[in-house]
Amino acid sequence: MGQSILEKYISIPQNTGSTEELLLAIEEETQITFSYSNKVCLEDSIVLSTNRNSIEGFINEIFKNCPVEINPRKNKIIITPAPTQAEEKFVIKGFINNIKNGEVLIGASIYDSHLWQGTSSNNFGFYSLTLPKGEIILNCSFIGFSTQQHRFTLTKDTTLNFNLIFNNKIKEIPVVSYLGKDGINTSRTSTVNVPVEQLQKFPSFLGEVDVIKTLQLLPGINSGSEGASGLFVRGGSVDQNLYLLDDVPVYNISHLFGFFSVFNADAINNISVTKGGFPARYGGRLSSVIDIRMKDGNTEKIKGKVSLGMMSSKLALDGPLYKDKTTFNLSFRRSYFDLFALPLQAGRSSKTAFYFYDSNLKVSHKFSDRSRLYLSLYGGRDKYYTRFNFNKVRNPDQPEDQNDMININDQSYSGWGNVVGSLRLNTIYSDKLFSNISLAYSNYTYFVGYEEHNTSNNDWNYFEQKYYSGISDIMLKLNYDFFSNPKHYIRFGGKYTHHIFNPGIDFLRRTRNNETVLDSTIGGKNILGDELFFYIEDDMKLSSKIKANIGVHSSFYFTGNTTYYSIQPRFSLNYLFRPRFALKISYARMTQYMHLLGSSTVTLPTDLWIPVTDNIKPQFADQISLGIKWQWTEGFTLSLEGYYKKYKQLLSSYNNSVYIGINNVNQTVFSYGKGYSKGLEFLIHKKAGDLTGWLGYTLSKSEQRFSDINNGDYFPMTNDRRHSVGLFTNYKFNSKVDIALTWSLGSGNYITLPTEKFYVPQLPTEGNSESNSYSELYGKVNGFKMPISHRLDVGINFNKEIKYGQRTWSFGLFNAYGSQNAFSVYFDTDINSNGEEIRQLKQLSIFPIPIPYIRYTLKF
Numbered sequence: 001m002g003q004s005i006l007e008k009y010i011s012i013p014q015n016t017g018s019t020e021e022l023l024l025a026i027e028e029e030t031q032i033t034f035s036y037s038n039k040v041c042l043e044d045s046i047v048l049s050t051n052r053n054s055i056e057g058f059i060n061e062i063f064k065n066c067p068v069e070i071n072p073r074k075n076k077i078i079i080t081p082a083p084t085q086a087e088e089k090f091v092i093k094g095f096i097n098n099i100k101n102g103e104v105l106i107g108a109s110i111y112d113s114h115l116w117q118g119t120s121s122n123n124f125g126f127y128s129l130t131l132p133k134g135e136i137i138l139n140c141s142f143i144g145f146s147t148q149q150h151r152f153t154l155t156k157d158t159t160l161n162f163n164l165i166f167n168n169k170i171k172e173i174p175v176v177s178y179l180g181k182d183g184i185n186t187s188r189t190s191t192v193n194v195p196v197e198q199l200q201k202f203p204s205f206l207g208e209v210d211v212i213k214t215l216q217l218l219p220g221i222n223s224g225s226e227g228a229s230g231l232f233v234r235g236g237s238v239d240q241n242l243y244l245l246d247d248v249p250v251y252n253i254s255h256l257f258g259f260f261s262v263f264n265a266d267a268i269n270n271i272s273v274t275k276g277g278f279p280a281r282y283g284g285r286l287s288s289v290i291d292i293r294m295k296d297g298n299t300e301k302i303k304g305k306v307s308l309g310m311m312s313s314k315l316a317l318d319g320p321l322y323k324d325k326t327t328f329n330l331s332f333r334r335s336y337f338d339l340f341a342l343p344l345q346a347g348r349s350s351k352t353a354f355y356f357y358d359s360n361l362k363v364s365h366k367f368s369d370r371s372r373l374y375l376s377l378y379g380g381r382d383k384y385y386t387r388f389n390f391n392k393v394r395n396p397d398q399p400e401d402q403n404d405m406i407n408i409n410d411q412s413y414s415g416w417g418n419v420v421g422s423l424r425l426n427t428i429y430s431d432k433l434f435s436n437i438s439l440a441y442s443n444y445t446y447f448v449g450y451e452e453h454n455t456s457n458n459d460w461n462y463f464e465q466k467y468y469s470g471i472s473d474i475m476l477k478l479n480y481d482f483f484s485n486p487k488h489y490i491r492f493g494g495k496y497t498h499h500i501f502n503p504g505i506d507f508l509r510r511t512r513n514n515e516t517v518l519d520s521t522i523g524g525k526n527i528l529g530d531e532l533f534f535y536i537e538d539d540m541k542l543s544s545k546i547k548a549n550i551g552v553h554s555s556f557y558f559t560g561n562t563t564y565y566s567i568q569p570r571f572s573l574n575y576l577f578r579p580r581f582a583l584k585i586s587y588a589r590m591t592q593y594m595h596l597l598g599s600s601t602v603t604l605p606t607d608l609w610i611p612v613t614d615n616i617k618p619q620f621a622d623q624i625s626l627g628i629k630w631q632w633t634e635g636f637t638l639s640l641e642g643y644y645k646k647y648k649q650l651l652s653s654y655n656n657s658v659y660i661g662i663n664n665v666n667q668t669v670f671s672y673g674k675g676y677s678k679g680l681e682f683l684i685h686k687k688a689g690d691l692t693g694w695l696g697y698t699l700s701k702s703e704q705r706f707s708d709i710n711n712g713d714y715f716p717m718t719n720d721r722r723h724s725v726g727l728f729t730n731y732k733f734n735s736k737v738d739i740a741l742t743w744s745l746g747s748g749n750y751i752t753l754p755t756e757k758f759y760v761p762q763l764p765t766e767g768n769s770e771s772n773s774y775s776e777l778y779g780k781v782n783g784f785k786m787p788i789s790h791r792l793d794v795g796i797n798f799n800k801e802i803k804y805g806q807r808t809w810s811f812g813l814f815n816a817y818g819s820q821n822a823f824s825v826y827f828d829t830d831i832n833s834n835g836e837e838i839r840q841l842k843q844l845s846i847f848p849i850p851i852p853y854i855r856y857t858l859k860f
Contacts, residue, residue, distance in 0.1 A: 005072050016046065037114065039081045046061075059077075063079070092128070092159075095124075095125045112136055114135065118486065123436075126481070136150075145165060186547065187540075190275040191274045214728070219682060234288075241287055241288045246294050246376040256356055264360060266316040267316065273291075277625060279549060280552055283533050286590045296374075303319055303805075307856070314333040336355070369428075380417055385413035388410055390409045419442075434480070434482075437478050441475070442472070442473045461512050466506070467506050467507075478495070490539075497532075529611045533555035537550065545575060547573070552570065566589075566618070571586060584625075595651045616651070627641025639682070677700065690732045696724075702717040715750075718751070742793045745788070745790040747788055750785055755778065758777065760775045790821070791815050793816060798810075808857040823844050
């Protein structure tokens with residue numbers, strides 16, 4: 001498979017003849033078909049030096065007086081005139097959209113069938129391609145969409161927009177396979193694009209489709225804990241993932257303590273995951289980039305979607321605000337557990353409930369064919385609370401002669417939320433230069449509080465205490481895309497971020513009969529930091545077989561009296577053995593200027609983000625990967641990739657408290673270490689046809705080392721899982737019924753458990769013996785391994801066209817065969833029949849039985 005047809009040696013019966021005669025002789029010996037332009041030189045009499053040569057050797061000798069370009073395609077060889085310095089060239093540019101709703105198609109392929117030169121659309125659907133004057137057959141393809149082709153004569157700079165039709169049943173088109181979005185002919189490595197259409201079909205917990213949980217089934221990615229929505233990528237921790245929502249970082253992606261993510265599938269247009277071979281335009285994290293793009297909104301008419309489920313309901317609307325100029329996309333989601341839980345707890349002395357909500361809004365405005373403006377907004381919040389001590393008191397705002405009573409109660413609560421916004425201006429400066437200028441804001445806040453009411457002697461006393469912690473970013477980013485020519489796609493730009501870290505602030509307030517007698521703030525000293533980076537990268541075509549992406553990312557972080565900087569080279573290469581078979585290799589250095597202290601198995605809101613300071617150092621990673629990718633039919637790819645990643649200056653949270661305090665960040669002594677991750681990943685992915693889905697397997701190992709932990713020896717990272725399998729498949733019986741299932745299996749992750757329990761008596765002066773207690777001695781950090789976990793989820797969708805649009809009933813089972821997967825393990829003491837204490841290790845399974853779900857969706 002690795003041998004090119006051009007390298008094959010053959011013998012032909014003659015060594016003289018015309019151009020046509022000699023090419024025909026080669027065809028008869030090889031069953032290869034030649035296709036050549038009428039612009040090449042056709043000679044009447046040629047004398048070859050030998051009648052045995054390689055196919056490429058014969059062609060070069062036949063056309064020695066007329067330079068040509070040779071392009072092999074399976075059993076076909078295309079011969080075109082070699083370009084000359086005087087050859088006149090023009091630019092073809094435009095946007096690529098989904099004709100159904102006007103959404104841009106990111107990463108679509110555009111290429112000329114004559115010259116086999118092409119490019120791809122950027123994150124805003126824009127492309128630019130420079131081609132020589134003459135006849136053009138321009139093709140545009142995107143996985144799951146029918147290919148569109150335009151034939152014309154190129155005589156001037158041309159604007160050509162493509163509007164593709166979705167058709168997941170498309171048959172194989174040989175020319176499409178060469179430049180398909182599946183990545184065979186792209187320089188990028190360790191990158192997976194998941195079609196949003198597949199995400200919508202996933203069976204889900206309580207019917208809540210979660211785009212992040214779908215990614216956990218991809219090789220190299222796991223969840224850390226049963227049912228959690230966090231991502232651990234190639235051994236990295238949760239803080240080493242960069243989540244971008246329309247190019248803005250999101251710091252906490254969890255709803256409901258990690259069981260759902262904040263990303264609403266109804267609002268998403270495109271999602272890609274990069275695990276290695278990072279292009280220079282990305283930076284700031286060590287393990288992955290999850291790039292999520294929101295929908296712009298369709299340009300034809302207002303459309304909507306209503307979805308009612310067991311956990312939440314969703315509403316989505318999109319359409320034009322001003323025809324052909326302005327569109328919008330709006331989505332809203334809210335859980336309603338609290339609406340049911342509170343009435344069910346009527347009469348109880350305390351009531352507990354929680355809720356979450358999120359909303360997305362995107363407005364796009366087209367000033368002209370060369371300028372567009374985008375406004376993207378996200379807001380979401382979770383709150384968990386308990387209410388107790390219910391009472392009625394006289395309203396102190398009323399006159400004393402009235403007896404107006406109001407209900408009061410005490411409560412404790414906690415919650416967290418994100419606010420994200422960006423304003424982006426796209427400008428086409430010339431036919432080859434595209435820019436995106438962004439002004440953005442991101443805020444994450446965690447809060448916990450307590451409210452207490454007390455009535456005595458006609459006085460109404462109220463006390464409230466709140467604790468806040470969080471991080472805010474203000475960003476300015478400039479990105480430029482320069483489509484130099486079909487062999488060079490250059491990106492460059494920079495970003496400035498002003499970080500505001502709030503380690504913690506307490507608010508205290510006390511009132512008496514609505515008169516404030518105490519209003520105090522404790523803490524509130526923010527930690528500021530400024531991060532700046534510049535980048536440049538070139539996606540280049542070195543030959544007909546070799547493409548490369550070479551770039552550098554330079555970053556600086558200014559804090560206190562210290563300036564940190566990092567030069568991060570990036571390199572990836574694609575060698576195309578055959579049109580459908582490629583070898584890929586990459587290297588990337590990454591730097592991260594912040595750390596997350598807290599739980600390492602579940603992303604909790606109490607986890608604390610801390611930046612680098614004068615005495616807190618950044619963390620680094622170097623990663624190299626090598627793999628192959630094979631597309632044996634349209635929309636069906638197989639990839640095999642190995643990687644090795646080395647970490648430096650990891651910050652230990654094993655021996656440090658999460659709540660290090662407002663004034664102690666720069667005084668706390670931290671422990672630094674190093675680590676490595678290595679693995680092998682296998683993925684089969686099918687994106688078109690009635691049957692779609694993927695099967696992935698990962699073999700990996702991740703270890704770390706700290707001088708003051710486990711005697712300085714290497715020990716497993718918490719998220720180290722030796723074996724992991726993920727399967728997703730969806731089968732469409734017809735337009736009315738489709739069924740989906742997911743199955744996952746993984747080795748247990750590592751945990752720390754006590755090895756001894758000992759008696760701790762109280763001193764006689766401290767009371768009687770009833771105060772005696774036991775303490776536990778913990779052994780090696782991550783010295784124990786959790787049990788293997790596996791789970792099957794199934795779902796079925798029934799679709800029907802109705803008067804107002806389409807309705808869908810979705811049914812399914814989460815954990816269909818009731819696997820007893822451990823969420824956590826703990827030691828407990830039981831008493832046997834002889835009255836003896838028996839120490840046992842037990843597990844907590846939070847989803848031990850099949851959990852059904854039902855959801856109703858109406859599109860109109």
